[in-house]
Amino acid sequence: xxxxxxxxxxxxxxxxxxxxxxxxxxxxxxxxxxxxxxxxxxxxxxxxxxxxxxxxxxxxxxxxxxxxxxxxxxxxxxxxxxxxxxxxxxxxxxxxxxxxxxxxxxxxxxxxxxxxxxxxxxxxxxxxxxxxxxxxxxxxxxxxxxxxxxxxxxxxxxxxxxxxxxxxxxxxxxxxxxxxxxxxxxxxxxxxxxxxxxxxxxxxxxxxxxxxxxxxxxxxxxxxxxxxxxxxxxxxxxxxxxxxxxxxxxxxxxxxxxxxxxxxxxxxxxxxxxxxxxxxxxxxxxxxxxxxxxxxxxxxxxxx
Amino acid sequence: xxxxxxxxxxxxxxxxxxxxxxxxxxxxxxxxxxxxxxxxxxxxxxxxxxxxxxxxxxxxxxxxxxxxxxxxxxxxxxxxxxxxxxxxxxxxxxxxxxxxxxxxxxxxxxxxxxxxxxxxxxxxxxxxxxxxxxxxxxxxxxxxxxxxxxxxxxxxxxxxxxxxxxxxxxxxxxxxxxxxxxxxxxxxxxxxxxxxxxxxxxxxxxxxxxxxxxxxxxxxxxxxxxxxxxxxxxxxxxxxxxxxxxxxxxxxxxxxxxxxxxxxxxxxxxxxxxxxxxxxxxxxxxxxxxxxxxxxxxxxxxxxxxxxxxxxxxxxxxxxxxxxxxxxxxxxxxxxxxxxxxxxxxxxxxxxxxxxxxxxxxxxxxxxxxxxxxxxxxxxxxxxxxxxxxxxxxxxxxxxxxxxxxxxxxxxxxxxxxxxxxxxxxxxxxxxxxxxxxxxxxxxxxxxxxxxxxxxxxxxxxxxxxxxxxxxxxxxxx
Numbered sequence: 001x002x003x004x005x006x007x008x009x010x011x012x013x014x015x016x017x018x019x020x021x022x023x024x025x026x027x028x029x030x031x032x033x034x035x036x037x038x039x040x041x042x043x044x045x046x047x048x049x050x051x052x053x054x055x056x057x058x059x060x061x062x063x064x065x066x067x068x069x070x071x072x073x074x075x076x077x078x079x080x081x082x083x084x085x086x087x088x089x090x091x092x093x094x095x096x097x098x099x100x101x102x103x104x105x106x107x108x109x110x111x112x113x114x115x116x117x118x119x120x121x122x123x124x125x126x127x128x129x130x131x132x133x134x135x136x137x138x139x140x141x142x143x144x145x146x147x148x149x150x151x152x153x154x155x156x157x158x159x160x161x162x163x164x165x166x167x168x169x170x171x172x173x174x175x176x177x178x179x180x181x182x183x184x185x186x187x188x189x190x191x192x193x194x195x196x197x198x199x200x201x202x203x204x205x206x207x208x209x210x211x212x213x214x215x216x217x218x219x220x221x222x223x224x225x226x227x228x229x230x231x232x233x234x235x236x237x238x239x240x241x242x243x244x245x246x247x248x249x250x251x252x253x254x255x256x257x258x259x260x261x262x263x264x265x266x267x268x269x270x271x272x273x274x275x276x277x278x279x280x281x282x283x284x285x286x287x288x289x290x291x292x293x294x295x296x297x298x299x300x301x302x303x304x
Numbered sequence: 305x306x307x308x309x310x311x312x313x314x315x316x317x318x319x320x321x322x323x324x325x326x327x328x329x330x331x332x333x334x335x336x337x338x339x340x341x342x343x344x345x346x347x348x349x350x351x352x353x354x355x356x357x358x359x360x361x362x363x364x365x366x367x368x369x370x371x372x373x374x375x376x377x378x379x380x381x382x383x384x385x386x387x388x389x390x391x392x393x394x395x396x397x398x399x400x401x402x403x404x405x406x407x408x409x410x411x412x413x414x415x416x417x418x419x420x421x422x423x424x425x426x427x428x429x430x431x432x433x434x435x436x437x438x439x440x441x442x443x444x445x446x447x448x449x450x451x452x453x454x455x456x457x458x459x460x461x462x463x464x465x466x467x468x469x470x471x472x473x474x475x476x477x478x479x480x481x482x483x484x485x486x487x488x489x490x491x492x493x494x495x496x497x498x499x500x501x502x503x504x505x506x507x508x509x510x511x512x513x514x515x516x517x518x519x520x521x522x523x524x525x526x527x528x529x530x531x532x533x534x535x536x537x538x539x540x541x542x543x544x545x546x547x548x549x550x551x552x553x554x555x556x557x558x559x560x561x562x563x564x565x566x567x568x569x570x571x572x573x574x575x576x577x578x579x580x581x582x583x584x585x586x587x588x589x590x591x592x593x594x595x596x597x598x599x600x601x602x603x604x605x606x607x608x609x610x611x612x613x614x615x616x617x618x619x620x621x622x623x624x625x626x627x628x629x630x631x632x633x634x635x636x637x638x639x640x641x642x643x644x645x646x647x648x649x650x651x652x653x654x655x656x657x658x659x660x661x662x663x664x665x666x667x668x669x670x671x672x673x674x675x676x677x678x679x680x681x682x683x684x685x686x687x688x689x690x691x692x693x694x695x696x697x698x699x700x701x702x703x704x705x706x707x708x709x710x711x712x713x714x715x716x717x718x719x720x721x722x723x724x725x726x727x728x729x730x731x732x733x734x735x736x737x738x739x740x741x742x743x744x745x746x747x748x749x750x751x752x753x754x755x756x757x758x759x760x761x762x763x764x765x766x767x768x769x770x771x772x773x774x775x776x777x778x779x780x781x782x
C-alpha cells in the first residue's frame with residue numbers, strides 16, 4: 001500500500017504544482033473584483049453617487065461623464081443579490097453618498113442566486129470582495145481554492161490576456177467597463193440568440209429581488225439618499241426577442257416603486273430608439289460611444 | 305455531489321484513507337464507514353430523500369427475511385407482492401403519477417370532456433429508479449430461492465446504497481455484490497491502479513467528450529427550427545457521443561471508484577458503438593439494465609422459449625418497459641418502440657445472437673463489411689435518440705422533418721472542429737482498447753513508465769483543460 005501511495009503522490013506532484021501556479025495567478029493578479037474592492041476601501045467616504053448593476057451598467061454608464069464623485073460598482077453578471085450585499089457592506093461607510101443608481105434589466109428581477117451561466121462568480125465575491133455570499137457551502141472546496149472555479153482552458157485564456165495586455169482588469173479607475181471585445185463593435189446581431197437564451201429564465205417571480213431592492217430603498221430613505229432605477233438601452237434585435245409580458249411587468253414594477261417612494265425615480269431607456277446598432281458592441285451591451293450617449297441622458301435625468 | 309467535481313475529489317480520498325488506513329482490520333467498521341459515506345454522498349443531493357432511501361432499504365431487508373422465513377408459498381407470495389407494491393408504488397408516485405394522470409386526461413379530452421386533474425408537484429428523488437431495481441432484484445432472488453436474505457442490516461444497506469452506484473448504477477445484483485460486502489477486502493495495488501485508470505478514462509469521456517458535445521447539442525436541439533437539416537443530423541450524432549460519454553463515463557468512474565475499495569461492480573458498457581447490429585448494440589449498452597430486464601421480466605414472460613409471436617411480444621414489452629424506465633414521457637415510449645422495431649427483423653430471422661464477440665477480435669482493422677455494419681447500426685441509434693433528446697414527441701417529429709428536408713445536403717451551419725477532432729481521437733483509443741474492460745485498461749501497459757505516465761498526464765490535463773464547474777450527468781434525471 002505504501003508503494004502505491006508513494007507512486008500516486010509522485011504522479012500527482014506535477015499536477016499539484018500546476019494547481020499552485022494557477023492558484024497563485026488567481027490570488028496575485030488584480031481583476032475587476034479586486035480593483036473595485038480596493039477602490040471602495042480607499043474612497044468610499046468620498047463617493048456621492050454609486051452605480052449598481054450587471055454588465056449593462058458596467059459597460060453602459062461612464063462616471064467620467066457624470067457630475068460629482070461617481071463610482072461604477074457594477075460588474076459582469078452581477079445580479080441584484082450581490083448589488084444588495086455590496087450595498088449593505090458599504091452604505092454605512094459612505095457619509096457623502098447622495099444618490100444610488102440601480103440598473104434593472106430583463107433578468108435581474110427574476111434571478112435566483114446560485115443559478116445562471118456565471119454562478120462561479122460567487123466565489124469571487126467571497127474571496128475578492130469580502131462578502132459572505134451565503135450560498136457557498138463551507139464544504140465547497142472552491143470557496144478555498146479559486147483555481148477550481150474555472151477550467152484550465154478558461155484560466156489559460158485569462159493568462160494569455162494577462163500576458164498580452166499586462167492586466168485582466170476590464171474597467172477604468174471609475175469602475176466603468178472599457179475593455180470589451182472591440183472586434184464586435186457595432187455588431188449587435190452576432191450573439192442575439194445566445195444572449196436571449198442566457199437571459200430567459202422563464203420566471204416572473206420578482207418577490208425575492210424586489211424585497212432586496214425595497215430594503216435598500218428603505219435604508220436610503222432613512223439617510224436621505226435618492227434612489228434612481230434605470231433600465232439601460234438594449235439593441236432592437238434583442239428587445240424584439242424578449243417575452244413582452246415579462247418586460248411590461250418589469251416596467252410596471254419599477255414604475256410602481258417610483259410612485260410608492262418619494263425618494264425613488266425611474267428612467268426607462270430599455271427600448272429607447274435614440275440608440276441604434278452603432279451604439280452597441282453586442283446584442284445587449286453598449287459600446288464606448290453608446291455609453292457616453294447613455295451616460296449623458298442619465299446624467300441629465302439625475303440633475304433634473 | 306457529482307463525480308466530476310472538486311467536492312468528490314476531496315470526498316473520495318478522505319473516505320479511502322479512512323477505509324484502508326483506519327478501518328482496514330475491522331470489516332464491520334469498514335462497512336459502517338461505507339454506509340455513512342454513502343448516506344453523506346446521497347444527502348449532498350437532497351437530505352430529505354435520504355429518509356426514502358432508508359425506508360426502501362429497510363422494507364426490502366425486512367421483507368427479504370420474511371419471504372425466506374415464510375412457511376407456505378402463499379405467505380412468501382404475500383411478502384413478495386407487498387414489497388413489489390411498495391417499491392413500485394414509490395417509483396410510480398414520484399416518477400409516473402403526473403404522466404399517467406395527464407395522459408389519461410388527454411385521452412378523455414379527445415372525447416370532448418375536460419376533466420380537472422390533480423397533479424403532484426414532486427421532485428424526483430435522485431437514483432430512485434436504480435435503488436428500487438436493486439431492491440426488487442434482491443427480493444425476487446430470495447423468492448426464487450437463488451439467495452438467502454442478508455441478516456446484517458449494515459451489509460444490506462451498503463449493497464443498496466454503495467455510493468459509486470447509488471445514483472446512476474450499474475444496477476447490481478445481490479448475488480454479485482453482497483458476497484463482496486460480506487467478505488474482507490484486501491488491498492491490491494494492481495486493482496487500485498486499475499481503478500484509478502478507469503476513473504481517469506471515465507472523466508475523459510464525461511468532461512472531454514460528453515460536455516464538449518453537450519454545448520453544441522443543447523444549442524442545436526433548442527434552436528432546431530432555425531438550423532439546416534445537415535446541422536440537425538450533426539446535432540443528433542453529437543448527442544449520441546454525448547450520451548455515450550456521459551453515461552459510460554459515469555459507469556467507468558463508478559466501477560473505478562468501487563475498485564479502489566476492493567469491490568468489483570457489474571460492467572455496464574462494452575464498446576457499443578462497435579456493434580454490428582442492433583441486437584449486439586443492446587448487449588453492449590447499459591448492460592446491467594438490459595440483463596435486469598432479461599432476468600426479471602423477459603424470462604418470466606417465457607423469454608425466447610415460447611412461440612415466435614410470444615417472443616416478439618416479450619421483446620416489445622421489454623423495450624416498452626425500458627423506455628418508461630427512462631422517463632415518464634411519450635418520447636421515451638417512441639424511442640423504445642423504434643428500437644423494438646429495429647430488433648424485430650433480427651428476431652424473425654433468428655440473427656439476434658450472431659455477433660457475440662467484439663468486432664475484429666483477432667485483427668487490427670475491421671473488414672469493409674464490418675465498417676458498414678457498425679456505421680449503419682450507429683446511425684440507427686442516432687435516429688432513435690432524436691426522440692430521447694427532444695423536448696417531446698412533437699419536437700422530435702419537427703426535428704426529423706427539418707433534418708430530412710432539402711437542407712440535409714448542405715454544409716452544416718455549425719462545424720465544431722475541435723469536438724469532432726476529440727471524438728476522432730477518442731474513437732481511435734476506444735478501438736485500440738476494445739478487447740479490454742475499458743479502452744485504456746491495457747494501453748501502454750508494456751511501454752516504458754515515462755511513456756505510460758505521459759499518456760496519463762495528457763488525459764489528466766485534457767480533463768482539467770475542459771472541466772467547467774461540474775456538468776450534470778444525463779442519467780441522474782432517471
